[in-house]
Amino acid sequence: MKVLLTGASGFVGSHILDSLLARGIATAVLLRPTSNRRFIEQHLSQIEVRLGSINDLPSLRDSMHDATHVIHCAGCTKALRVAEFYDANHVGARNVVETVNHRRDHIQRLVHISSLAAVGPAPPAKPAREDDPPRPVSEYGKSKLAGEREVRENCRTGFVVLRPPVVYGPRDDVLLYLFKAVEFQLLPTFGGGRQALSLVFVKDLAELAVTSLTHPAASGRTFFVASPEIVTTRELAKQIAAQMNVRTMPLPLPTAMLWPVCVIRELLSRLTGRANVLNRHKYVELRSPAWVCDPSKLRQELGFECSMDLKKGIAETLAWYRQQGWL
Numbered sequence: 001m002k003v004l005l006t007g008a009s010g011f012v013g014s015h016i017l018d019s020l021l022a023r024g025i026a027t028a029v030l031l032r033p034t035s036n037r038r039f040i041e042q043h044l045s046q047i048e049v050r051l052g053s054i055n056d057l058p059s060l061r062d063s064m065h066d067a068t069h070v071i072h073c074a075g076c077t078k079a080l081r082v083a084e085f086y087d088a089n090h091v092g093a094r095n096v097v098e099t100v101n102h103r104r105d106h107i108q109r110l111v112h113i114s115s116l117a118a119v120g121p122a123p124p125a126k127p128a129r130e131d132d133p134p135r136p137v138s139e140y141g142k143s144k145l146a147g148e149r150e151v152r153e154n155c156r157t158g159f160v161v162l163r164p165p166v167v168y169g170p171r172d173d174v175l176l177y178l179f180k181a182v183e184f185q186l187l188p189t190f191g192g193g194r195q196a197l198s199l200v201f202v203k204d205l206a207e208l209a210v211t212s213l214t215h216p217a218a219s220g221r222t223f224f225v226a227s228p229e230i231v232t233t234r235e236l237a238k239q240i241a242a243q244m245n246v247r248t249m250p251l252p253l254p255t256a257m258l259w260p261v262c263v264i265r266e267l268l269s270r271l272t273g274r275a276n277v278l279n280r281h282k283y284v285e286l287r288s289p290a291w292v293c294d295p296s297k298l299r300q301e302l303g304f305e306c307s308m309d310l311k312k313g314i315a316e317t318l319a320w321y322r323q324q325g326w327l
């Protein structure tokens, strides 16, 4: 077995690499020449690094020349321009599928990391299920749906599509903002703090990605990957504050205020040339009342459950942030 992993330099992909190597699976990674290797430095002597891009077909073909399995985790979650979402999440997935098809004499399975955003918001009373009609609300979500469709409709070898909701854990620089606000003794909430969320701890997602490579019941299937716990954004901030042992002042951000904040962050991103997670597209996701999905199909069909509970997941994340000096 030889796995080719894309997106290994990123938050989720670096944990997938940890899981692959922990199971002793021979792995090659596709990195861009500019990819920051800080999260995978410790593994560089055990893996093969293949330089290229999911937007460059010849380099993709080279990267998969000896692969028996592929995990496609590369993607764009923050962008300065809408086209960047589609270039990475749609065209990139199309290129991966085309290459896997070209190499299907030896590639047995493609595991594709999608997102709950591809399906759209859903409330706790009616959590998103795998066969619900997708209704993505953001450009990011639409681009992820387009990528999923490339896999489902065109992949001519075995494939698995995994749809995580918000992913958190060590190396995540998005939920870090909430930890930082709490460190400043602020408890930010928007829309009254009532937005309900499904979450997944990154190591659970990574374990499932690796399990999906060979699980006989996974082929051709799509799964939501989430912890069964559902939290509101207020409860999440309070749990973080409790574990940091910090007394916080409420910082309510009504939805109407969130819009100018997102617009200003987007303008700043354009000025600095560095994409930020807060922008007009993110606003569409933030103002949705709930992002909840039902992971029961995963348990029933694969016997897999996300085992990390939120309290322990926050504790491990917090310890990592502190150890790295991120907080």
Ligand SMILES: NC(=O)c1ccc[n+]([C@@H]2O[C@H](COP(=O)([O-])OP(=O)(O)OC[C@H]3O[C@@H](n4cnc5c(N)ncnc54)[C@H](OP(=O)(O)O)[C@@H]3O)[C@@H](O)[C@H]2O)c1
Pocket (backbone or CB within 6 Å): 006, 007, 008, 009, 010, 011, 012, 013, 030, 031, 032, 034, 035, 036, 052, 053, 054, 055, 073, 074, 075, 076, 077, 088, 092, 113, 114, 115, 116, 144, 164, 165, 166, 167, 168
């Ligand atoms: N984080 C979440 O909460 C979340 C939730 C649901 C789904 N997801 C999905 O999980 C995947 C990973 O997300 P993440 O949070 O780990 O993001 P991330 O930290 O930004 O990592 C993205 C990875 O994709 C790579 N990449 C982007 N464009 C590429 C290209 N053209 N060619 C080769 N590699 C490219 C990046 O490489 P460079 O280092 O070169 O930039 C990086 O390794 C994405 O598909 C995302 O949609 C994430």
